[in-house]
Every structure is written in C-alpha cells, then in structure tokens.
Amino acid sequence: MSKNTRRKFIRNSFLLSTGLLLTDSFWAEKFFVRVNEYVVPTSGGKLQGLLLVQISDLHLTSINYPHQYIIKKINEINPHLVFFTGDSIDKNENLPLLEEFLSGIKLNIKKVAILGNWEYWGGVNLDKLTSLYNKYNGELLINASRKYMFSNKAISVTGIDDYIGGQANYELARKSLVENDFHIVLNHCPEYRDQIQLLQKEERIDLIVSGHTHGGQVNLFGFAPFVPPGSGNYLSGWYKATTPHLYVSKGVGTSILPIRFGARAEITIFHI
Numbered sequence: 001m002s003k004n005t006r007r008k009f010i011r012n013s014f015l016l017s018t019g020l021l022l023t024d025s026f027w028a029e030k031f032f033v034r035v036n037e038y039v040v041p042t043s044g045g046k047l048q049g050l051l052l053v054q055i056s057d058l059h060l061t062s063i064n065y066p067h068q069y070i071i072k073k074i075n076e077i078n079p080h081l082v083f084f085t086g087d088s089i090d091k092n093e094n095l096p097l098l099e100e101f102l103s104g105i106k107l108n109i110k111k112v113a114i115l116g117n118w119e120y121w122g123g124v125n126l127d128k129l130t131s132l133y134n135k136y137n138g139e140l141l142i143n144a145s146r147k148y149m150f151s152n153k154a155i156s157v158t159g160i161d162d163y164i165g166g167q168a169n170y171e172l173a174r175k176s177l178v179e180n181d182f183h184i185v186l187n188h189c190p191e192y193r194d195q196i197q198l199l200q201k202e203e204r205i206d207l208i209v210s211g212h213t214h215g216g217q218v219n220l221f222g223f224a225p226f227v228p229p230g231s232g233n234y235l236s237g238w239y240k241a242t243t244p245h246l247y248v249s250k251g252v253g254t255s256i257l258p259i260r261f262g263a264r265a266e267i268t269i270f271h272i
Helices: 003-031 065-077 092-104 117-121 126-135 170-176 190-199
Strands: 034-039 051-055 081-085 110-114 138-140 144-150 153-159 182-186 207-210 237-239 246-248 266-271
Touching: 051 065, 065 092, 065 266, 081 153, 081 182, 081 207, 092 126, 110 153, 126 138, 144 170, 153 170, 170 190, 190 207, 190 246, 207 266
Parallel strands: 034 266, 051 081, 081 110, 110 138, 153 182, 182 207, 207 246
Antiparallel strands: 051 266, 144 153, 237 246
C-alpha cells in the first residue's frame, strides 16, 4: 500500500468513524428506545402476577416516533400501573405535549407520577399538572403513599418529591402507607435513596425506582464525564448490594445537550 493510499484509507476510516459516532449520538441512541424487562419477586420469593412499567425523564419537546413506540408498547402489554418518575416536561408551555402523550395510552391503565427537578426549574404549574394526570387516570404523588388493588393484590406506591428542586420527605410520605403485598418507592434523584435507607423503620420497601441521571447521557465505556447533582453514587441499572434494592432508569429524553452516547434511551418493565 502506497503512502497516499494509506493516508486516504486512514482519512476515510476517520471520517466514517466520526460519522457513525455522530449518527449514534444524535439519533440512534435517543431515537430507538430499549425495553428492559426484569422479574422482581416479593418477600419470600413469590410472584404476585403484577406488571409495572417505568417511564422516566421524557423531557418532552415534541411527540415523535420514540414516544409513539412507547405508547404502542404500553397499550400492547396493558400493565397494571405505569410510573412516570419525573422530568416529564421542562416548562409549562409543554403541558399540551404531555397531554398528547397521556391521551395515547389506554384510559383504563392506571398511572402514577412524581416530580423531577425540571418541573420545578421550568416553572410548571403543579395544579394544572395534577389535573392533567387525573384526567388520564393518573395521580401525582408528592411525599405521599397510595394503595392500589388488582384482584386480591395490594400494591403500595410511595411518591417522593424531588430531592434537589423540591422538598423530598420520606418520613411524611410513609405516614399514609398501609398494609400491602408489594411496596415500591418512586424517587426521581437516586441520591435520596441513601436518606431513605436511614429513615426506613419497620416498613418494608421491595423496590425503589429512580431516573434523573440519563445514564450519564454520554457514557464512555462506563465512565460518565458529567452526571447531574442528585445522582450520588448511582448511574444506571440495578443496585442490590444493600436494601432496599434500587433501579435507575436511563430515561427517554435528553437534557442540556440533545445527544446520547453509551446511554441508550429506555423504558422498564417489572414483573412482580
């Protein structure tokens, strides 16, 4: 191979690699949503036959193919509950986009939501947001617990206010907790899990689900150069070394920069 041919090969390889990297970062990883499924037995190792879906960090600025795919997937599997774990919208003007998204999901499917930092930072009207979730068979939980019955199974959902934008208060939230077969805590910023561990008393927590981190949004082979405040020592996936077990979703949308690399957009299905 001549020097000119070698230089041309190296140049073309670099351009191709750069093009593939940019395509992956600006399009593929945020456009094609991964569906992750996990089996989560209750205490004693038993399954309750419940199907739960977590959607996190939508950051809606438009409704396009990824959102339509998520809506279709949810309607197909018909879960018992859909959880929105914060940062669904970044500003008040995007409430109509959230309504468009919610209206696509079957009305009979129950939905539970919590707040993220961007609902606060973007000045979202919380009364209007609450009414919107209610309109589509949903409930916005802010430091509160609710029980949902499915056949003879009771699932308690505790929703925590955002840790950095709001006033996270697990002690207040658990005051409305009642006897249940499965207890799940929705907590946008995973760092607050450390506080929950300290505040937890005799009540059982089967699972905490969080978002916020976007998996780093740019993840270079396990290293995330930037993670937002409120992430703590958590980036994405399962944390089971101690209880309560925690799952951190990479979420769907993007924040600040419209790119993802090594942090594919996801929704999560939990078989309980």
